[in-house]
Amino acid sequence: MKLTENEYGALAKRRSPDTKLYKTIPGAFVIGGLICCTGQLLLNLYSSAGLDKTAAGTLTSVTLVALSALLTGFGLYDKIAKHAGAGTLVPITGFANAVVSPALEFKTEGYVLGVGAKIFLIAGPVIVYGLAASALYGIILFITQAV
Template sequence: MKITPNEYNEMTKKASPGTKSYKTIPMAFLIGGLICMAGEGLLNLYQYMGMSKDAAGAVTSITLIFVAALLTGLDLYNTIAKYAGAGTLVPITGFSNGVVSPALEFKSEGYVLGLGAKLFVIAGPVIVYGISASIIYGIILYLFKLY
């Protein structure tokens, strides 16, 4: 049986569920905003407790990463993401979820070959390209003395 590209496109459209943008976009905005609002609340709380702005920012990031990793481990973050969509991917919590999720999937293979090997499956390329880009940017700044 030979299928033309147009026939394949028609079959794909029939099999694919339609997106409900009127529902998913506001939910992503709302949940993502709530996550960011929680981060701002933590930042203000830590500053109120006497931390400097830089220290409070670092502790806020660590807290958000920990809470997202904990919620991922309890299988609650993915439930939230089902309704929030991209609203949970954009903040730092999405990065934490991206690191923890693959590790949890392979934990049955052990701590080294499972958890340790799969910990950075998703986040690893982001880290590698981020470091590479910063090195190239630093070299360009050094060569042209743009600072």
């Protein structure tokens, strides 16, 4: 090869087509927005049924998770995600899909070492760093309250 790694990297980049932003961004925006609208609909429904704000919020999350799990089971969530990208990744439905899909995929390795062990394969980091950040915040808050 006459090229250096840098020169080759530039050639490879020139020949690698970029993602079509005019397609992906509207896809993510619209589908992500619609998922949030569904959440709003559920939130309003549960609130008008007399639930308090916290309970309605929790039940909304649970319902969205259930819907996502069902769509994942039928193999439809990934079909939507192909067009939605971050639109199906960022909402809580994406978190549910990240938990359900490995559970389903790895059941051939058994319910303990397959499903049980691999269930947080993708979503694990979200819980790990979410909890760690919240614990750190709690400690800082405790110190500032004490001072």
